[in-house]
Amino acid sequence: MGERPSIAAIAAAVVAAVMLVVYLVIAASEGDNPWAGVGLFAAILTVAAVSAAVGALLPYGARRTALLSVAALLLVGVGVLGIFTIGLPLLVAGLCAFGAAAFSAGRGSG
DSSP states (O other), rough: OOOOOOOHHHHHHHHHHHHHHHHHHHHHHHOOTTTTTTTHHHHHHHHHHHHHHHHHSSSSSSHHHHHHHHHHHHHHHHHHHTTTHHHHHHHHHHHHHHHHHHHHHHHHHO
């Protein structure tokens, strides 16, 4: 695996994981049945964080690019939906993952 892990993808994974914890803490602090709509959002953040982390460690190629692209799309999508609460860090993480995916695609094709 001689290639370096992607720092941008690792940053995206860390931000996604931290924002997942923040989101769960915020949801837990709310009153009556805060868990009603949390599951899907938490699952998406989990998939995005894992995709970015695994994508960061894979060698350059189609799998790495695909995982980082999935992470980028999920993070940007959730970031737009949550723009007024936790969305901005997720948008930044999505852009980091997108940059890592673009770099991986360019590196893997040559």
